[in-house]
Amino acid sequence: MPRTEFERIYGPQVSWTPTEARDLLDDLGVPWWVAGGWAIEAFTGVPREHEDIDLSVFRSDLPSVRRHLERDWHLWAASDHGLAHLAPGREMPEHAEQVWVREHALAPWRGELLLNADVDGRWQLKRDASVVLPLEEATWEREGIRYLRPELVLAHKVSNTRPKDDADLRAALPLLSEGQRDWLSGFVTRHAPMHPWCDVL
Template sequence: MAPTSTPWGTWDPITPTAVAALFACFDVPWWVAGGYAVELAVGHPVRDHTDIDVLLLRRDHPVIQEVLAGWEWWAADPPGELRPWLPGEPLPAHVHDIWCRPTDQPWRLQFMLNDTTGEDWISRRNPDIREPIAALGATTADGIPYLRPEIQLFYKAKGRRPKDDVDFTAALPVLATDQRAWLVDAITRTHGQDHPWLRRLTADLS
């Protein structure tokens, strides 16, 4: 894929396999997220990607500076803007995104910070929706952890950009009954009963 321009510079993302290689020696949980998580769940490419997202627990975010020593780290602070994230600086609770790149190169990787309480993940979309951290993801045959597709689709249900609808359509056939039921409940509790994905999700639940 050709690099993609943004107001903050060019994106040329690394692959999920390269992400797994970067994190191979670090003992913190992480998951490929975004559209790549959907592709890893369905087992084949779905669409082009302009970036790559990795979900990381907020409590573990200092590890990024260890894993990517020699890179630049930029925090979305305030959201919608980027500023340098200084070495050793604890990021405030309102920062959820970190962009990373080797010095003087395109952006390679974006981290999405998620909050926890005890051993539970808490959704930023709706704090009443939470899951055990140990149950957040799955792993490919070659060892790449990725966010469960129903959880990723819940994140995508808010914006419903064209690419989110593409990802939903691709993931729908691989969602088991319990995964569909989870997503129906999460969307209904957060976005109401009129969300357009609900009809397709419930078609096989009756």
Template sequence: MMRIETPWGPWEAAPLGEVVALMRGLAAPWWVAGGYAIELAVGRAYRDHADVDIALLRRDQRAVRRLLSGWDVHAAVVPGTLRPWALDEVLPEQAHDIWVREHPHGPWRFQLMLDEADGRDWIYRRDPRIRRPLAGLTVEEDGFHRLAPEVQLLYKSKGVRPKDATDFEMVLPLLSEERRRWLGAALELEHTAHPWRERLGS
């Protein structure tokens, strides 16, 4: 298990299966995001993961906070800072990154990401022109949902790190023409020029 030091304490990510088992207690929609969403799409493990990302809609934040009532939960309300998320608090719109651990002296175990929505549509928080029906945002597999690979790649397209480039290369051959077209159009809207667009055939 990778252990990473941060200014707010060490990260020691929980096994994905443990986080999925915990989240099954949430009645609201949720899905596996981040690098694991790509790895699940590929169908095999191919790199280490420093964290586990779980995403849900902002409008369901109270439900997930109640589910985690026995956990130590902090939110990045101001970039570069963390503060406790009170049980009955509704987080402000700028807060979308949440860190979770069993107790205040333990390592951080997984992250929650709050996504935006308008009715039945998901909205990309970095560029609200990019949206899609919630019904097509995730893929259900093995009894839980994961973020569609083209949407996860869109998140990874800003400031591409080596692990993001690896994820792109691993999942690219598996993307359908429809998924490639969607990602290419989204990259054009957000970035205009992006090296992945040529690889997608955009």
């Protein structure tokens, strides 16, 4: 959805930076990490535009996340069904996979929390449940911030590739290790054998 259309429907976004997210979540007590475009920028060093910030937590840790944020922020469950206010004590809908965060009704949205599945505390890829990794292997860390590994970020983009995703691949590809590139190539070949990235990888 174009940014202008999004803001007409849902209101403005002024997203946190990864550093601001770190300061907010520093004493959260459960793992969190940055995914999406910010993770690609951190890996490549190539600046890009950001409409939002995708912060990820394990869905099983959501009660801890809610306790941490509900003191100062309004939380909303986001899904294909729309938005639902997550008032303290209200159950998170099973179909919702994101939590949107803002300070109050007249304030801009500041971030999205993506609820990631886990297998006994290990990270699981949404697009392929057979891909299960210790979080320390699925992410990398710099300056107190964990980022999803670039090949895993790019794997999420295969099912709905936009021009900015092609730009992310071009920026990341020369910096991927042979193992990272081979893994991504195998993933794309298995899940989208006609995808244009097959020729690039």
